Amino acid sequence: MLHENIKKKECVTCGCGLCCTKIQDLSVTRNHIEILKDVDLHIHCGDLTAIIGLNGAGKSTLLKAILGEIPHTGELTFLDADNRHTRRPVIGYVPQKLDFDYGSPVSVQDVFAAVHTNKPVWFSHSKKIRERAYESLTSVQAAHLINRRLGALSGGELQRVMLALALDPKPDLLLLDEPVSGIDNNGLKLFYKTVSDLRENYDLSIILVSHDFNLVAQYADRVIFLNDKIVACSGTPEEVFSDQKVIDAFGMKIIKPPGNSGGADN
């Protein structure tokens, strides 16, 4: 089994001196229905791991379990460079689609202040908090949005604001849930460019849930195919996209050879 081989390889690389995030035997059961079963993931810093799967395969559930939002069994540990348990990982999360009230009078600045301080945002924003938000937003080219209402942003703008928010404080693990939905092509390119810059400049692991196989093939180091509650196969994009189970699930036509994937940029 391909899956087994990958697991063995992980164990060998464990002592490579990189920090990593380990998920062991993670299972989720809701309303007596098993949604995820014995998911094992091992993610090194600097890696971008993409999760693919059909609708309802449990991709978003996996992210929510990692976040601690829904109850799960199994372990989630973050190990530092010496392979010691240090602390719970700092997790940055960019939701699939921020489901919020678009009419709400909450500004981008309000959200940043609410995250970074206990000083009530309805009172006022201190200069320090304003500068911190401005800096975060500048890093994703969104500084001009600081006083805009959250509900007035376009899909791409909102996605970048969420990314900026997820990056402060600097996370050990960045969870991106289908960040490509509802974004125009320019916004999409900018988002992926920002994400790949992050990998080069920071020491963080990225888990990306995506439907866009061209982008997955282009950017991901590893791909995990979730099917029927379990990790059905995992490995490099080439390995996974040539796996029979993946081809059966999605059909041949979606999975292009990796060489053509550059076409997504045009």
Add this chain to the structure above:
Amino acid sequence: MPSLYRLIDILLPYEWAHHVFMKNALLGVLLVAPIFGLLGTMIVNNRMAFFADALGHSALTGIAVGVIIGMDNPFWSMLCFSILLTIAITIVNNANTASTDTIIGVFSSTAVALGIAILSMRGGFNKYSVYLIGNLLSISSTDLIMLAIVLVIVIILWTTVFNKLLLVSINQSLASSRRINVNFYKYLFTLTMAVIVTISIQWVGILIISSLLVLPAAAARNIAQNMRQYHIYSVSIAIISGLSGLILSYFLGTASGATIVLISAIFFLATLGLRFSFNN
């Protein structure tokens, strides 16, 4: 208290302000309006207007339970029942069996039916109708002290945990990723709401309490661009419509709570108009 009354006499040398019940009502409005204005911002953000309505209705059952036990003042049975209802609705809602509005609807109408059935048992429903409409003019000076305490509690909550409540209301997953205990803050807010609705119901009335909670915030939302403006507008609209509604009701001989709601509704329409003209 007497010094407060003297202050009102100096500030408002009018005939209507001479009565002690009007002075108390005036002070009551000055305390209730900011509470409702602040609480309303979060109720509207959390889309809990219908839940506020259900809480108000459940007070009827609380009164009925109090009558059965033989309490003179049904306040504590009302409070216990609304807290129980809040917890029940939250638990059933978290189980994801039906949509939130269906669940609230089921609980709310069952509670009201139970309350009406018990209270009408001996044909004496009329004496409880004061709870339906409420009577701001019946506020006593001890009530005022209780309202002042509630206002202080709301202000303390709003200065200590508002940011957490806000994040939970924007998106729960986002709040979880920030290590915020979403359920704790959800319960904290809904229970605060339950307590405040129960305390104010005898003056404001079951039928209109949710409008009073929701209207100032809903009006403020039409024109606010950030949280600061939202709160300033909401509290201002609540106070202005509270005071003007009270005074107007004195001269028109109308129920004060209903008059206040009508003025808030005018604010809502006016700000809605402003919003449309901004957008075009």
